[in-house]
Amino acid sequence: MSEEKKGFFGRLVAGLAKTRKNIVSGFESVFSGFSRIDDDFYEELEEILIMGDIGVRATEEILDSLKEKVKENKIKDPADCKELLIDSIKEQMNVGDTAYRFEDEKSVVLIIGVNGVGKTTTVGKLAGKLKSQNKKVIMAAADTFRAAAGEQLHEWANRAGVDIVGGQDGADPAAVVFDAVQAAKARKADVLLCDTAGRLHNKKNLMEELKKINRILEKEYPEAYRETLVVLDATTGQNALVQAKQFSEAAEITGIVLTKMDGTAKGGIAVAIHSELGIPVKYIGVGETIDDLQKFDADQFVDALFDTQTEE
Numbered sequence: 001m002s003e004e005k006k007g008f009f010g011r012l013v014a015g016l017a018k019t020r021k022n023i024v025s026g027f028e029s030v031f032s033g034f035s036r037i038d039d040d041f042y043e044e045l046e047e048i049l050i051m052g053d054i055g056v057r058a059t060e061e062i063l064d065s066l067k068e069k070v071k072e073n074k075i076k077d078p079a080d081c082k083e084l085l086i087d088s089i090k091e092q093m094n095v096g097d098t099a100y101r102f103e104d105e106k107s108v109v110l111i112i113g114v115n116g117v118g119k120t121t122t123v124g125k126l127a128g129k130l131k132s133q134n135k136k137v138i139m140a141a142a143d144t145f146r147a148a149a150g151e152q153l154h155e156w157a158n159r160a161g162v163d164i165v166g167g168q169d170g171a172d173p174a175a176v177v178f179d180a181v182q183a184a185k186a187r188k189a190d191v192l193l194c195d196t197a198g199r200l201h202n203k204k205n206l207m208e209e210l211k212k213i214n215r216i217l218e219k220e221y222p223e224a225y226r227e228t229l230v231v232l233d234a235t236t237g238q239n240a241l242v243q244a245k246q247f248s249e250a251a252e253i254t255g256i257v258l259t260k261m262d263g264t265a266k267g268g269i270a271v272a273i274h275s276e277l278g279i280p281v282k283y284i285g286v287g288e289t290i291d292d293l294q295k296f297d298a299d300q301f302v303d304a305l306f307d308t309q310t311e312e
């Protein structure tokens with residue numbers, strides 16, 4: 001493993017301490033506590049997976065795949081199931097294309113999410129990350145629904161050292177996006193980050209608003225690659241999955257940002273999102289500062305969950 005990867009892995013393991021404690025220690029006791037592979041053994045595994053917020057459907061599929069592998073490989077010792085279980089979870093998390101195209105080409109990134117999930121913080125962290133790659137970034141404060149959201153985003157823009165357009169409470173979000181696109185073109189921005197609202201209690205309005213924004217982007221900024229990220233609060237577990245489903249009905253989602261992974265034992269929700277929705281988690285938030293946003297790598301995530309070597 002390269003130094004950089006080792007560093008990332010270490011941070012990932014540390015950030016996931018609570019999730020790991022919840023899932024890994026449970027697995028370890030099952031692998032070492034059972035002397036044979038029987039229904040009780042599988043039931044215990046099932047319980048740990050469900051308790052870890054991996055989701056009912058994903059859990060079933062993981063266990064079916066594990067049982068098949070056990071049969072195929074004629075495994076008799078529960079301890080030998082560990083690697084097979086890791087493989088089965090990785091398979092469930094495979095959603096194909098997880099490229100970060102917006103980091104490499106002229107792009108506009110729409111960031112949606114309900115209030116309080118960490119959306120504004122995520123926009124700020126993303127801006128900081130892109131800025132450190134020498135990208136010209138512009139923020140659009142198009143979440144004009146909540147008073148003070150614009151002000152908060154301005155603070156993040158200052159912290160990250162990027163330009164910001166909009167921020168007046170009650171302005172039309174689509175109009176803010178329109179202005180931001182003109183600014184992005186005039187200032188030759190690499191990435192336009194749009195903080196948009198996500199009021200799920202009125203899905204029709206949300207859909208209309210997103211459609212309107214997308215129409216503006218199609219018309220005014222067709223040359224930009226479009227990424228739509230949904231921000232979800234990992235501490236809400238299965239609720240996050242429900243939100244992701246609802247957003248995916250309202251817009252074409254290209255990725256998920258899972259925030260507050262540092263404060264939760266429910267990190268297994270990442271598996272459920274991949275497995276049940278087929279949408280990749282692209283970033284995880286593991287703290288409140290500008291550097292606390294990490295790219296998500298499903299294989300490394302599963303390895304980190306099972307890593308028993310690292311001190312906490």
Ligand SMILES: Nc1nc2c(ncn2[C@@H]2O[C@H](COP(=O)(O)OP(=O)(O)OP(=O)(O)O)[C@@H](O)[C@H]2O)c(=O)[nH]1
Pocket residue numbers: 113114115116117118119120121122143146149152259260261262263284285286287288292
């Ligand atoms: N521990 C931790 N806290 C986070 C993370 N991301 C955001 N937060 C905190 O969560 C709280 C809400 O974050 P905001 O970014 O204001 O949430 P929001 O979704 O933009 O909310 P609105 O502005 O109301 O739309 C803040 O206290 C953040 O510091 C994270 O990854 N880890």
